[in-house]
Amino acid sequence: MGAGLSGTARGNATVTQYYAQHLAAERLQRVYALAPPRAQQYLQAEIDQLCSLVHGDDEVLELGCGHGRVAEHLAACARRVVGIDVAEASLALARERCARLGLGARLQYRAMDALALQFEPESFDLVACVQNGIGAFRVDPQALVREACRVLRPGGRLALATYADAFWPARLEWFERQAQAGLIGPIDHAACRDGTIVCRDGFRAGRATRDQFQALASMLGMPAEVFEVDDSSLWCVLHKSKAQRAAAQSDSPCTTQGDNRT
Numbered sequence: 001m002g003a004g005l006s007g008t009a010r011g012n013a014t015v016t017q018y019y020a021q022h023l024a025a026e027r028l029q030r031v032y033a034l035a036p037p038r039a040q041q042y043l044q045a046e047i048d049q050l051c052s053l054v055h056g057d058d059e060v061l062e063l064g065c066g067h068g069r070v071a072e073h074l075a076a077c078a079r080r081v082v083g084i085d086v087a088e089a090s091l092a093l094a095r096e097r098c099a100r101l102g103l104g105a106r107l108q109y110r111a112m113d114a115l116a117l118q119f120e121p122e123s124f125d126l127v128a129c130v131q132n133g134i135g136a137f138r139v140d141p142q143a144l145v146r147e148a149c150r151v152l153r154p155g156g157r158l159a160l161a162t163y164a165d166a167f168w169p170a171r172l173e174w175f176e177r178q179a180q181a182g183l184i185g186p187i188d189h190a191a192c193r194d195g196t197i198v199c200r201d202g203f204r205a206g207r208a209t210r211d212q213f214q215a216l217a218s219m220l221g222m223p224a225e226v227f228e229v230d231d232s233s234l235w236c237v238l239h240k241s242k243a244q245r246a247a248a249q250s251d252s253p254c255t256t257q258g259d260n261r262t
Contacts, residue, residue, distance in 0.1 A: 018203055025089035027183055028067050034177040038170035042232035043131075046161055047073050049229045050128055053159055053237065054078050058125040061151065063114040063144075064133040068094030068107075074128070075107040082124075084112040115139060115147055122153045130161040130233075135195075135207035141216050149240055158238040162208040167232040168195065175199075210234060 023031060035043060051073055054060060058078045065071045065083025067090045074081045085091055094109045112118055114129070127148040134141060148158050163171055175197050178184050185201025192198050196206040210226050213236040217224035225237045 020087040020089070022203075023183065024087040025067060025093045028090055029093070030181065031178055031183060032069060034174070034181060034183075036170060036173050036177065038167075038232075039174040042167060042170065042230060045230035046130055046233045049233070049235065050074070050130055050159060050161070051077050053128075053157055054126060059123070060126045060128065061117075061119070061124045061148075063127065063129040063148070064131075065094060065109065066090050068097050068109065070128070070130060071107055071109075072097065072101060072103065075103045078126075079106070081107045083107070083109045084114065084117075085109070086111060086113060115143055117147055117151050119151045121150055122156075123151045125153055125156045126159065127152055127156070128159045128161075130159065132162045132205065132207055134160050135162045136205040141208075141212075142220060145216065145220060145238070149238070152240045154240055156240045158240070160208070160213070160236045160238075161233050163195065164228050164230075164232050164234045165195065165209075170232070172197070208234070208236075 019028075032043065047070060050070065054074060054077045056077065056079065059080045060074050060078045060082070062071050062074065062081065062083045065085050066087070068083060071081050071083040071094070083094060085094075088111060091109045091111055098104055098107050098109070110118075114133075129144070129148070134144065145158065145160075152158060172187075172192065175184065176187055179187050179199065184203055185199035188198045188200050191204075194206075195209070196204055198204045213226045213234070214224050217236070217238070226235065228234050
């Protein structure tokens with residue numbers, strides 16, 4: 001997860017500013033190094049699920065790529081991958097890692113806001129917003145989906161992933177480790193509820209629910225394929241209709257297909 005989406009935290013600090021100042025580059029790497037075993041299992045299961053959605057000739061866009069943890073895996077199974085984020089320090093580290101791994105021919109990183117993508121319509125086969133990007137940053141989810149679908153080719157997929165309800169104890173333990181390491185503020189346990197982590201320094205990160213995914217799809221006129229993986233992540237995969245051009249109907253650009261999991 002990176003700071004690829006805009007949003008407002010408590011007070012005057014935006015969520016993107018919080019990530020850029022407190023959870024970028026090497027500090028973001030430490031977040032993942034501190035993950036307890038159950039969280040590590042979740043992270044790997046999420047990557048495996050995302051890679052299963054990729055076809056070998058795909059061009060893939062990852063929103064909120066951070067230091068490149070997920071994009072590097074995508075580059076192993078896609079023709080081309082672009083990761084975007086607004087945290088320049090994370091992007092610098094991602095580029096260093098990319099060069100070290102020899103992935104430069106297939107993987108690139110760009111500084112960009114996910115709500116204002118600087119790409120032509122129908123540029124990608126898959127757009128991914130995983131590791132709770134849709135829940136950690138307070139954005140208009142309809143605007144996020146519309147903009148992602150704008151850059152999807154007909155027949156392309158939009159993959160959104162957040163935390164499953166059953167993962168709450170492991171997630172809270174993971175955030176407690178981050179707080180103890182000084183990466184985020186102390187956890188405000190009295191305020192943490194309904195899938196939202198709250199810290200005493202103003203940071204808070206929620207998550208999307210199955211009902212919210214389905215309501216989002218309904219508001220946009222899109223039937224949704226919503227399913228859980230590993231009892232840790234909740235997914236919503238939308239497919240853009242091959243019969244519809246991106247520029248023709250930006251308000252309801254997607255329909256769904258999938259493996260019929262519920």
